[in-house]
Amino acid sequence: MKVIGLMSGTSVDGIDAALVEIGGTTLDLRVELLAGATYPYPAELRSQILAVCGGAKLSMLELAELDDAIAGCFAKAAMAIQADLPAATLIGSHGQTVFHRPTTPGAMGYSLQIGRGELIAALAQITTIDNFRAADIAAGGQGAPLVPKPDAYMLSHPREHRCIQNIGGIGNVAYLPPNSQPDWERQICGWDTGPGNSLLDLAVAHLSDGKLTFDRDGAWAATGSVCVRLVAKWLAQDYFRAAPPKSTGRELFGAEYLHACMADATADRLSDADLLATLTDFTASSIADSYHRFLPRLPDRILLCGGGSRNLYLHRRLQHHLPKIEIATTDDAGINGDYKEAIAFAVLAYWREREIPGNLPTATGAKQAVLLGDVHHLQ
Known part of the structure; x- marks a missing residue:
């Protein structure tokens, strides 16, 4: 069909x-x-x-x-x-x-x-x-999230433990154990990890006076420095500590949330590039933090998809937080990550x-x- x-x-x-x-x-x-x-x-x-x-x-x-x-x-x-x-x-x-x-x-x-x-x-x-x-x-x-079941039957592997990490406006993960294991579908889990591109895109639009809608390849953020203290402060938000199943959206990680982040950045005298670097690391850190908190074990491989999978700086920050895990895209497994x-x-x-x-x-x-x-x- x-x-x-x-x-x-x-x-x-x-x-x-x-x-x-x-x-x-x-x-x-x-x-x-x-x-x-x-x-x-x-x-x-x-x-x-x-x-x-x-x-x-x-x-x-x-x-x-x-x-x-x-x-x-x-x-x-x-x-x-x-x-x-x-x-x-x-x-x-x-x-x-x-x-x-x-x-x-x-x-x-x-x-x-x-x-x-x-x-x-x-x-x-x-x-x-x-x-x-x-x-x-x-x-x-x-x-x-509703995509874990399609993910499971399109992207699971007989030997690898995989995470399919979508980074759209909101991030969501599907954890896929090896499909050769008995009762493997019952071991699949997934949840919304938190902000994906939502805060970044809002910040870029604000900082560029509407001339840009996103940070292509993370190039702007890559010129800044991450404020680790602010990332830790933002990760203390209740959503990240709540156990799955859980879901979220712009109702939480939207304009109001960004305004609070920008107020913190102003108080710490961050440049525009530093703010974008810190927001990018916030997305990467929220993904890595949720893996450590809630996965039954860390995956052998992470396959990224969605618009954020093309953000090279975000990819680097995620690899920084999960250094022992291979990070690729769903394209590498035969499924176009953009679609x-x-x-x-x-x-x-x-x-x-x-x-x-x-x-x-x-x-x-x-x-x-x-x-x-x-x-x-x-x-």
Whole structure:
């Protein structure tokens, strides 16, 4: 089956679209990327999304219009990615997260992704599956991270203990023990490690007066010096000490959090480059710290994906904190790191169509494995 995966993360960089051919089910899963591309949001729409993620108030009419606008962009991305290629018969759309409230003891979580699947299906004329997080949350889970199960069947190894570390706006990890071990799936775990690019991108936009949206290759940060004392202070935040399963988003690691970090940096007289170096190390340190705290053992290899995997300075800082572990990218294991998350949602849609549960309770905290996603067939 040819499936299109659509994903826009917390960085709101644009819509990642992946056209993939999928066969098999789980242990025999076969995934081939036929085409991948990122389609930027119009600047005004991106600004509106970021404002809403930052807590801006909307009327119901404005929310409906934003929902429609995002769905329209997702549908255009789906149609564009398969131009001159064999047509897909299914779309798996993550949508755009605008709010995420983690599940806590005694209180069900809430996660809102807009860009409604029924409109994508109508515009693209392809059956669309969306709203993947709701069923896991209803089963008592966090609704995140959802990629550990696709990761497990695309990227596990018969002998290696691996961590698949996505660094998007938020970082998340999937720990994969060797798949030759008995009952290996029950040993998989995963969680949101904390900030990925979210604070860095906000800082770069602020320091460049909006001329830049990210620090390409980490080149700006690489000219600065890390303030170790501030990194240690920021790591004392409660989220990093909380045991998995856990999830987070811009609601915690967003503009307000950055303002506090910048106030600390000003008090310590850090230069702009020093601030970026320190924020970069904060992301790397939060990943390494969570591995030491919560993994059953350190991995043999870490495979990076997402936009942060292209940040050379961030890669160096992570290697600094985990010196004995080989760090590569998912590209080295045959899965394109730029589109790995979009590919994962194509797989989740494929599994939903075949009535195969898509969540891993060991990663999300759900009471049981459940079917993920709402199916919108063509009328």
